[in-house]
Amino acid sequence: MMFEAISATQRWIFSWVVTLVVLHAVAQPLVCVAGTLGRAGDKARGRDREERRSDDSSGKTRGDTPSVAGRTISAVRTRVHDSGTHVESTRPRSEPHGNPGGRVHRRSPSFSIRHTPRYCPPPVSPSVVVVESYSQPIVAQPVIVQSVVPVPPPAPAYVPAVPEPVLSEPVMAPDWESPVALPPSIVPCDSVRVLHPSRGNARLRADFGSDFDDIGRFGMAFLAAQSGGWGIDVAADLYWESIDDEVREHMWVGDINLVYEWIRMDDFRSRAGLGVNWLHDSWGGEAGINFTVGADLWLTDVWSVSGELDLGTIGNATHFHGRLTTGVWFGNSQWFVGIDQRDIDTVQIHQWVTGMTVAF
Numbered sequence: 001m002m003f004e005a006i007s008a009t010q011r012w013i014f015s016w017v018v019t020l021v022v023l024h025a026v027a028q029p030l031v032c033v034a035g036t037l038g039r040a041g042d043k044a045r046g047r048d049r050e051e052r053r054s055d056d057s058s059g060k061t062r063g064d065t066p067s068v069a070g071r072t073i074s075a076v077r078t079r080v081h082d083s084g085t086h087v088e089s090t091r092p093r094s095e096p097h098g099n100p101g102g103r104v105h106r107r108s109p110s111f112s113i114r115h116t117p118r119y120c121p122p123p124v125s126p127s128v129v130v131v132e133s134y135s136q137p138i139v140a141q142p143v144i145v146q147s148v149v150p151v152p153p154p155a156p157a158y159v160p161a162v163p164e165p166v167l168s169e170p171v172m173a174p175d176w177e178s179p180v181a182l183p184p185s186i187v188p189c190d191s192v193r194v195l196h197p198s199r200g201n202a203r204l205r206a207d208f209g210s211d212f213d214d215i216g217r218f219g220m221a222f223l224a225a226q227s228g229g230w231g232i233d234v235a236a237d238l239y240w241e242s243i244d245d246e247v248r249e250h251m252w253v254g255d256i257n258l259v260y261e262w263i264r265m266d267d268f269r270s271r272a273g274l275g276v277n278w279l280h281d282s283w284g285g286e287a288g289i290n291f292t293v294g295a296d297l298w299l300t301d302v303w304s305v306s307g308e309l310d311l312g313t314i315g316n317a318t319h320f321h322g323r324l325t326t327g328v329w330f331g332n333s334q335w336f337v338g339i340d341q342r343d344i345d346t347v348q349i350h351q352w353v354t355g356m357t358v359a360f
Contacts, residue, residue: 207355286315317345
């Protein structure tokens with residue numbers, strides 16, 4: 001259509017032009033009846049009814065032709081579509097439409113526009129074209145709600161192990177019979193016991209003996225031997241005897257032996273060897289062969305028993321020597337008591353002994 005092709009401003013201008021043309025064409029032959037509104041207009045302009053009648057008669061003289069005269073109506077309703085104004089006439093039924101006597105007069109076009117007669121049809125209104133336009137449909141957009149979710153901290157890559165108390169773990173001996181192969185550098189061994197200092201490989205002894213009569217003795221001995229190996233055993237004893245108040249005899253007796261420790265345990269040791277016996281007194285000296293055996297037994301860590309036995313010859317006589325002692329250890333030192341017996345052929349010397357031993 002044409003109105004759809006032009007813009008809104010152009011349609012508005014075109015509507016007003018058409019309205020003015022139509023009103024001008026209708027207002028040319030328009031004849032209005034001087035009714036209530038006409039009288040009100042005359043009163044407003046200061047004119048009375050007689051003047052209006054003279055004007056009407058002069059109009060007839062001029063040959064103007066009225067269009068409508070002497071018409072009576074009860075009410076005139078005029079609706080103006082453009083403005084929506086509702087006008088209702090209140091003129092009584094008995095009064096004819098227009099001036100009394102049915103006289104009408106012609107008015108100018110401008111006045112006719114301002115005072116439109118009630119019987120005239122409503123002015124032609126321009127066509128109203130409704131143009132429908134469509135926009136994009138409203139689509140509900142998704143609502144994004146951001147929420148913060150607490151994330152636990154990552155676990156550390158390395159968690160140090162908490163050591164358990166050593167006392168809570170059972171102490172077990174290693175199972176050496178297991179089929180697990182041990183490295184060459186690891187050699188299985190028996191359990192090692194921490195030995196008392198008295199179990200040293202070397203000992204130095206000093207003692208004193210007496211028969212509680214006329215013979216006394218002072219002796220010293222030294223023993224050094226490897227654990228389960230060879231060693232040396234040396235001993236020397238000095239005897240003295242009082243014959244009377246002016247005479248005292250002295251005699252030295254001793255031996256030197258090469259021994260071998262053939263039994264060695266934690267609480268027991270034994271040795272054996274060969275050596276030489278010797279004797280020296282005021283008349284000279286003699287020597288002979290000696291066979292010796294010795295042993296030590298620890299009843300506890302601080303209490304032990306020791307014994308020695310020597311068999312051989314000195315010169316032309318036989319020789320026998322034996323001793324048995326027991327004592328208590330104080331660290332690496334021992335105090336002991338015992339008996340000592342020495343026989344040279346038919347001469348017997350029996351004594352009680354006491355002394356000290358130091359182990360190292």
